[in-house]
Amino acid sequence: MTTADLVRLEAVTHQxxxxxxxSEVSLALPPARLAVLAGRSGxxxxxxxxxxxxxxxxxxxxxxxxxxxxxxVHDWGQVALLPQRPAxxxxxxxxxxxxxxxxxxxxDPDPELLTRLGLDALAARPAHDTSLGEQxxxxxxxxxxxxxxxxLLDEPTAHQDDEHVALVLSALTAAxxxxxxxxxxxxxxxxxxxxxxxxxxxxxxxxxxPAP
Ligand SMILES: Nc1ncnc2c1ncn2[C@@H]1O[C@H](COP(=O)(O)OP(=O)(O)OP(=O)(O)O)[C@@H](O)[C@H]1O
Numbered sequence: 001m002t003t004a005d006l007v008r009l010e011a012v013t014h015q016x017x018x019x020x021x022x023s024e025v026s027l028a029l030p031p032a033r034l035a036v037l038a039g040r041s042g043x044x045x046x047x048x049x050x051x052x053x054x055x056x057x058x059x060x061x062x063x064x065x066x067x068x069x070x071x072x073v074h075d076w077g078q079v080a081l082l083p084q085r086p087a088x089x090x091x092x093x094x095x096x097x098x099x100x101x102x103x104x105x106x107x108d109p110d111p112e113l114l115t116r117l118g119l120d121a122l123a124a125r126p127a128h129d130t131s132l133g134e135q136x137x138x139x140x141x142x143x144x145x146x147x148x149x150x151x152l153l154d155e156p157t158a159h160q161d162d163e164h165v166a167l168v169l170s171a172l173t174a175a176x177x178x179x180x181x182x183x184x185x186x187x188x189x190x191x192x193x194x195x196x197x198x199x200x201x202x203x204x205x206x207x208x209x210p211a212p
Contacts, residue, residue, distance in 0.1 A: 004030045006181050007052055007150055012061035014047055014204075021047050022058070022204045029183065029197065031149065034176050036192050037185045039201035045185035046084060048201070049152045052183065053081045065150060076101045080148040084155055086139035090128035094119055097127050098141035105146070113141050116174070118167050133159040140168065144175055151175055153184045157191065165190060 005028040014022040022044045029035050037045045050056055051063045054070035063070040065079055073079050080101070088097045095114060102109040114120055117137040122130055127138060136159045143151055156172070157165045169190060175182050176196075184191055192198060200207040 006031050006066055007183065008062070008064045009048075009051070009058075010062045010064075012048075012051065012058045012063060014044075014051065014056075015059040016047075020059075020204055022051075025061075025201075025204075025206045027199060027206060029181055031181050032176055032179045033181050033196040034172060034191075034194055035181065035183045035197040035199060036195035037183065037199045037201055038187065038192055040187075043201040044204040045201055046154055047204075049081065049154055049183065049185055052150065053079060053152050055081075077105075077146040077148055079150045079152065080143040080146065082136075082140050082143040082151070082153040082156055084158070086132075086135040088127040088135055088138055088142075091126055093124050093126055094130060094134070094138045095123040098138050099145060101142060102145050107146075109145050113145060116167065116171055117141050118164060131159075133161070133164060136160065137164065137168065140171060144171060144180075147175070147178055148180060150181045150183065153182065153186075155186055155188075156184060157186065157188045169194065 007029045009025050009027050012022055012025045013020055039045055051058055052070055054073050057071050065073050099109040114123055119137055140156055157168050160168055172182050
Protein backbone atom coordinates (compact mmCIF):
# COMPACT_ATOMS: atom_id res chain seq x y z
CA MET A 1 0.00 0.00 0.00
CA THR A 2 1.10 3.56 -0.60
CA THR A 3 -0.08 6.87 0.80
CA ALA A 4 -1.52 7.52 -2.68
CA ASP A 5 -4.15 4.86 -2.10
CA LEU A 6 -7.60 6.39 -1.99
CA VAL A 7 -9.72 3.41 -0.96
CA ARG A 8 -8.43 0.80 1.43
CA LEU A 9 -9.94 -2.28 2.95
CA GLU A 10 -7.93 -3.98 5.64
CA ALA A 11 -8.92 -7.48 6.69
CA VAL A 12 -12.61 -6.74 6.19
CA THR A 13 -15.13 -9.33 7.28
CA HIS A 14 -18.83 -8.60 7.10
CA GLN A 15 -21.50 -10.77 8.65
CA UNK A 16 -25.14 -10.95 7.72
CA UNK A 17 -26.56 -12.84 10.67
CA UNK A 18 -24.41 -15.93 11.10
CA UNK A 19 -23.04 -15.80 7.54
CA UNK A 20 -19.83 -14.02 6.55
CA UNK A 21 -20.70 -12.43 3.20
CA UNK A 22 -17.17 -10.94 3.02
CA SER A 23 -14.15 -12.64 4.60
CA GLU A 24 -10.76 -11.08 5.27
CA VAL A 25 -10.83 -8.79 2.22
CA SER A 26 -7.85 -6.44 1.90
CA LEU A 27 -7.25 -4.13 -1.02
CA ALA A 28 -5.85 -0.70 -1.81
CA LEU A 29 -6.81 1.38 -4.80
CA PRO A 30 -5.31 4.67 -6.04
CA PRO A 31 -7.13 7.45 -7.95
CA ALA A 32 -7.72 7.41 -11.70
CA ARG A 33 -8.30 3.66 -12.06
CA LEU A 34 -11.07 1.45 -13.31
CA ALA A 35 -11.30 -1.33 -10.72
CA VAL A 36 -13.80 -4.10 -11.38
CA LEU A 37 -15.32 -6.40 -8.78
CA ALA A 38 -16.34 -9.50 -10.66
CA GLY A 39 -18.07 -12.52 -9.22
CA ARG A 40 -21.19 -14.59 -9.24
CA SER A 41 -24.50 -13.41 -7.89
CA GLY A 42 -24.27 -13.41 -4.10
CA UNK A 43 -20.46 -13.25 -4.00
CA UNK A 44 -20.51 -10.00 -2.00
CA UNK A 45 -19.96 -7.33 -4.67
CA UNK A 46 -22.78 -4.98 -3.61
CA UNK A 47 -21.90 -5.46 0.03
CA UNK A 48 -18.33 -4.34 -0.66
CA UNK A 49 -19.55 -1.26 -2.55
CA UNK A 50 -21.91 -0.38 0.31
CA UNK A 51 -19.05 -0.62 2.81
CA UNK A 52 -16.93 1.78 0.72
CA UNK A 53 -19.98 4.06 0.39
CA UNK A 54 -20.14 4.10 4.19
CA UNK A 55 -23.76 2.96 4.24
CA UNK A 56 -22.72 0.38 6.80
CA UNK A 57 -19.63 -0.44 8.82
CA UNK A 58 -17.81 -3.75 8.50
CA UNK A 59 -18.23 -6.30 11.25
CA UNK A 60 -14.43 -6.52 11.49
CA UNK A 61 -11.58 -4.70 9.79
CA UNK A 62 -11.31 -1.20 8.35
CA UNK A 63 -12.66 0.56 5.29
CA UNK A 64 -11.19 3.98 4.58
CA UNK A 65 -11.53 6.64 1.91
CA UNK A 66 -8.64 9.11 1.83
CA UNK A 67 -7.60 7.79 5.26
CA UNK A 68 -10.99 8.47 6.87
CA UNK A 69 -13.40 5.77 8.00
CA UNK A 70 -15.83 5.36 5.09
CA UNK A 71 -18.83 5.74 7.42
CA UNK A 72 -17.69 9.31 8.23
CA VAL A 73 -17.49 10.49 4.61
CA HIS A 74 -20.76 12.16 3.61
CA ASP A 75 -19.65 14.16 0.59
CA TRP A 76 -21.01 13.25 -2.87
CA GLY A 77 -17.95 14.99 -4.35
CA GLN A 78 -15.78 12.52 -2.49
CA VAL A 79 -17.75 9.25 -2.75
CA ALA A 80 -20.78 8.81 -5.03
CA LEU A 81 -22.81 5.63 -5.48
CA LEU A 82 -24.86 4.27 -8.37
CA PRO A 83 -27.07 1.70 -6.63
CA GLN A 84 -28.46 -1.36 -8.39
CA ARG A 85 -31.91 0.27 -8.35
CA PRO A 86 -31.64 3.84 -9.68
CA ALA A 87 -33.55 5.50 -6.75
CA UNK A 88 -34.41 8.71 -8.60
CA UNK A 89 -36.91 11.28 -7.36
CA UNK A 90 -39.80 10.32 -9.66
CA UNK A 91 -41.50 13.71 -9.97
CA UNK A 92 -38.28 15.53 -10.87
CA UNK A 93 -37.16 15.55 -14.49
CA UNK A 94 -34.22 13.59 -15.84
CA UNK A 95 -32.08 16.75 -15.87
CA UNK A 96 -33.17 17.79 -12.38
CA UNK A 97 -32.30 14.37 -11.00
CA UNK A 98 -28.95 14.19 -12.77
CA UNK A 99 -27.94 17.71 -11.81
CA UNK A 100 -29.25 17.74 -8.25
CA UNK A 101 -25.87 17.26 -6.47
CA UNK A 102 -24.41 20.18 -8.44
CA UNK A 103 -27.43 22.45 -7.91
CA UNK A 104 -27.38 21.78 -4.17
CA UNK A 105 -23.83 23.20 -4.18
CA UNK A 106 -24.66 26.15 -6.41
CA UNK A 107 -22.51 24.70 -9.17
CA ASP A 108 -23.32 24.58 -12.87
CA PRO A 109 -23.36 20.98 -14.11
CA ASP A 110 -21.35 19.98 -17.17
CA PRO A 111 -23.81 20.72 -20.03
CA GLU A 112 -22.46 17.73 -21.99
CA LEU A 113 -23.11 15.15 -19.27
CA LEU A 114 -26.64 14.26 -20.39
CA THR A 115 -25.61 14.32 -24.05
CA ARG A 116 -22.81 11.84 -23.43
CA LEU A 117 -25.27 9.42 -21.82
CA GLY A 118 -27.87 9.77 -24.58
CA LEU A 119 -30.34 11.62 -22.34
CA ASP A 120 -30.66 14.96 -24.15
CA ALA A 121 -34.08 14.29 -25.63
CA LEU A 122 -35.41 13.19 -22.25
CA ALA A 123 -33.97 16.00 -20.14
CA ALA A 124 -37.32 17.67 -19.42
CA ARG A 125 -39.31 14.47 -18.86
CA PRO A 126 -40.28 13.38 -15.33
CA ALA A 127 -38.14 10.43 -14.27
CA HIS A 128 -41.21 8.26 -13.63
CA ASP A 129 -42.06 8.48 -17.33
CA THR A 130 -38.76 6.94 -18.46
CA SER A 131 -37.58 3.36 -18.97
CA LEU A 132 -35.47 1.51 -16.44
CA GLY A 133 -32.40 1.81 -18.69
CA GLU A 134 -32.96 5.57 -19.00
CA GLN A 135 -33.37 5.85 -15.25
CA UNK A 136 -30.15 3.96 -14.74
CA UNK A 137 -28.24 6.33 -17.06
CA UNK A 138 -29.82 9.31 -15.28
CA UNK A 139 -28.63 7.91 -11.96
CA UNK A 140 -25.18 7.37 -13.47
CA UNK A 141 -25.11 11.02 -14.55
CA UNK A 142 -26.09 12.00 -10.98
CA UNK A 143 -23.22 9.85 -9.66
CA UNK A 144 -20.65 11.50 -11.93
CA UNK A 145 -21.92 15.10 -11.95
CA UNK A 146 -19.51 16.34 -9.26
CA UNK A 147 -16.51 14.46 -10.70
CA UNK A 148 -16.24 12.50 -7.45
CA UNK A 149 -12.93 11.18 -6.16
CA UNK A 150 -14.56 7.72 -5.94
CA UNK A 151 -17.51 6.51 -8.04
CA LEU A 152 -19.07 3.23 -6.90
CA LEU A 153 -21.15 1.68 -9.68
CA ASP A 154 -23.33 -1.35 -9.05
CA GLU A 155 -24.06 -3.16 -12.35
CA PRO A 156 -24.09 0.07 -14.44
CA THR A 157 -24.90 -1.77 -17.69
CA ALA A 158 -27.55 -4.11 -16.27
CA HIS A 159 -30.45 -2.44 -18.08
CA GLN A 160 -28.67 -1.17 -21.21
CA ASP A 161 -28.75 -2.33 -24.83
CA ASP A 162 -25.48 -2.54 -26.78
CA GLU A 163 -25.64 1.02 -28.07
CA HIS A 164 -26.14 2.43 -24.61
CA VAL A 165 -23.54 0.12 -23.09
CA ALA A 166 -21.04 1.91 -25.36
CA LEU A 167 -22.14 5.28 -23.92
CA VAL A 168 -21.82 3.96 -20.36
CA LEU A 169 -18.33 2.59 -21.08
CA SER A 170 -17.29 5.97 -22.51
CA ALA A 171 -18.59 7.73 -19.41
CA LEU A 172 -16.58 5.37 -17.19
CA THR A 173 -13.34 5.86 -19.10
CA ALA A 174 -13.88 9.64 -19.20
CA ALA A 175 -14.34 9.66 -15.41
CA UNK A 176 -11.11 7.69 -14.96
CA UNK A 177 -9.29 10.10 -17.30
CA UNK A 178 -10.57 12.98 -15.13
CA UNK A 179 -9.00 11.35 -12.07
CA UNK A 180 -11.89 9.41 -10.54
CA UNK A 181 -11.35 6.00 -8.99
CA UNK A 182 -14.22 4.07 -10.58
CA UNK A 183 -15.06 0.88 -8.68
CA UNK A 184 -17.61 -1.24 -10.55
CA UNK A 185 -19.47 -4.38 -9.52
CA UNK A 186 -20.43 -6.28 -12.64
CA UNK A 187 -20.75 -9.53 -14.55
CA UNK A 188 -20.39 -7.65 -17.85
CA UNK A 189 -17.34 -8.86 -19.76
CA UNK A 190 -17.26 -5.59 -21.72
CA UNK A 191 -16.44 -3.71 -18.51
CA UNK A 192 -14.13 -6.46 -17.23
CA UNK A 193 -12.13 -6.13 -20.47
CA UNK A 194 -11.44 -2.45 -19.68
CA UNK A 195 -10.36 -2.98 -16.07
CA UNK A 196 -7.09 -1.58 -14.78
CA UNK A 197 -7.58 -3.75 -11.70
CA UNK A 198 -9.65 -6.92 -11.77
CA UNK A 199 -10.88 -7.95 -8.32
CA UNK A 200 -12.47 -11.40 -8.51
CA UNK A 201 -14.72 -12.22 -5.56
CA UNK A 202 -15.82 -15.74 -4.77
CA UNK A 203 -18.07 -16.46 -1.81
CA UNK A 204 -16.94 -13.25 -0.12
CA UNK A 205 -13.22 -13.79 -0.63
CA UNK A 206 -10.99 -11.80 -2.92
CA UNK A 207 -9.10 -14.22 -5.14
CA UNK A 208 -6.36 -11.88 -6.32
CA UNK A 209 -4.92 -8.60 -5.15
CA PRO A 210 -4.64 -5.76 -7.66
CA ALA A 211 -1.15 -5.31 -9.08
CA PRO A 212 0.89 -2.71 -7.16
N1 LIG B 1 -29.91 -7.91 4.43
C1 LIG B 1 -29.37 -9.12 4.25
N2 LIG B 1 -29.54 -10.11 5.15
C2 LIG B 1 -28.97 -11.31 4.99
N3 LIG B 1 -28.20 -11.64 3.93
C3 LIG B 1 -28.00 -10.69 3.01
C4 LIG B 1 -28.56 -9.39 3.11
N4 LIG B 1 -28.16 -8.68 2.04
C5 LIG B 1 -27.39 -9.50 1.28
N5 LIG B 1 -27.30 -10.70 1.86
C6 LIG B 1 -26.53 -11.86 1.37
O1 LIG B 1 -25.19 -11.47 1.25
C7 LIG B 1 -24.59 -12.14 0.16
C8 LIG B 1 -23.89 -11.11 -0.72
O2 LIG B 1 -24.87 -10.26 -1.28
P1 LIG B 1 -24.47 -9.12 -2.32
O3 LIG B 1 -25.71 -8.36 -2.64
O4 LIG B 1 -23.32 -8.37 -1.79
O5 LIG B 1 -23.99 -10.01 -3.57
P2 LIG B 1 -23.68 -9.57 -5.08
O6 LIG B 1 -22.39 -10.24 -5.44
O7 LIG B 1 -23.75 -8.10 -5.21
O8 LIG B 1 -24.86 -10.26 -5.88
P3 LIG B 1 -25.66 -9.79 -7.22
O9 LIG B 1 -24.65 -9.95 -8.35
O10 LIG B 1 -26.78 -10.79 -7.31
O11 LIG B 1 -26.11 -8.39 -7.01
C9 LIG B 1 -25.69 -12.90 -0.55
O12 LIG B 1 -25.61 -14.25 -0.19
C10 LIG B 1 -26.96 -12.27 -0.01
O13 LIG B 1 -28.00 -13.23 0.03
